[in-house]
Amino acid sequence: MPGxxxxxxxxxxxxxxxxxxxxxxxxxxxxxxxxILPALRDRPLTVKRYPDGxxxxxxxxxxxxxxxxxxxxxxxxxxxxxxxxVHYTLCNSKRTLLWLANQAAIELHPWLSRTGRLDxxxxxxxxxxxxxxxxxxxxxxxLAMKELLDHHRIEGVVKTSGAKGIHVYIPIQRxxxxxxxxxxxxxxxxxxxxxxxxxxTTEVRLAKRRxxxxxxxxxxxxxxxxxxxxxxxxxxxxxxxxxxxxDELRTVRPERFTIRxxxxxxxxxGDVWKELMPRPQDLSALLSRAAAS
Ligand code: ATP
Ligand code: MN
Numbered sequence: 001m002p003g004x005x006x007x008x009x010x011x012x013x014x015x016x017x018x019x020x021x022x023x024x025x026x027x028x029x030x031x032x033x034x035x036i037l038p039a040l041r042d043r044p045l046t047v048k049r050y051p052d053g054x055x056x057x058x059x060x061x062x063x064x065x066x067x068x069x070x071x072x073x074x075x076x077x078x079x080x081x082x083x084x085x086v087h088y089t090l091c092n093s094k095r096t097l098l099w100l101a102n103q104a105a106i107e108l109h110p111w112l113s114r115t116g117r118l119d120x121x122x123x124x125x126x127x128x129x130x131x132x133x134x135x136x137x138x139x140x141x142x143l144a145m146k147e148l149l150d151h152h153r154i155e156g157v158v159k160t161s162g163a164k165g166i167h168v169y170i171p172i173q174r175x176x177x178x179x180x181x182x183x184x185x186x187x188x189x190x191x192x193x194x195x196x197x198x199x200x201t202t203e204v205r206l207a208k209r210r211x212x213x214x215x216x217x218x219x220x221x222x223x224x225x226x227x228x229x230x231x232x233x234x235x236x237x238x239x240x241x242x243x244x245x246x247d248e249l250r251t252v253r254p255e256r257f258t259i260r261x262x263x264x265x266x267x268x269x270g271d272v273w274k275e276l277m278p279r280p281q282d283l284s285a286l287l288s289r290a291a292a293s
Contacts, residue, residue: 155278
């Protein structure tokens, strides 16, 4: 372990159905640090901690605890609701990553923007939540989105959530604020909904979704986050949110990407997320009014 992290309780079972322990979580982050760190760098981070494993008590944590080592980087951000600064962790080093793992931070949920320009996200995110057990519907909708993106000459990248659905990202030039990002995302989501009205809804109210896939653009907001690529999930099979090439999406098996299998896949294929990530793009085409600053 890099200096400063004294791992504890490594034998504790974290994923009972998979027989995986806290030690396995630390080993996983140790193995994939080089590919996950670029996706976390300089982004305020919310972690979801599971001190007793995935079936035990868990909580989202935004504020870095007072007992954190002094080498853990943080960024203070005013939380209006709490009327105090929240000291978000910046996971910019392997040592911090392993410290978080030792804190039982199974899930890592970074912001869409980075320090320096926290008001300007560098991607749009679409969260595809299919009806229960219908991952194939998420695939269908993601592919419909891909067609639409092609039509607009915009490039996106897709990953499994590691849980039930799919996340589509569109990297954008870092010069649009969250309001513009959200407007662009809403415009695109509306087009998807119009193309597949029986399958997709952007309806936030559960009762009105009627068995359709929920295309959620709610992540495109300051303070919102989404699970990081390569982050483990608190799911019984120890699945991981994993990038998928568009032409592999039709046949992808999300359950194949677990903390057991992913280190080997990355060993062979490298930083898949980086490889698949298009250049940051101009949002103007997706905005009804010119909202670029
Ligand atoms: P799934 O595929 O099951 O939908 P998901 O990670 O997309 O998995 P969602 O419930 O759709 O889960 O939520 C999307 C994102 O919103 C999460 O990755 C997380 O970052 C954030 N989120 C979800 N629930 C909460 C919550 N209770 N508090 C804060 N953030 C949340
Ligand atoms: Mn989701």
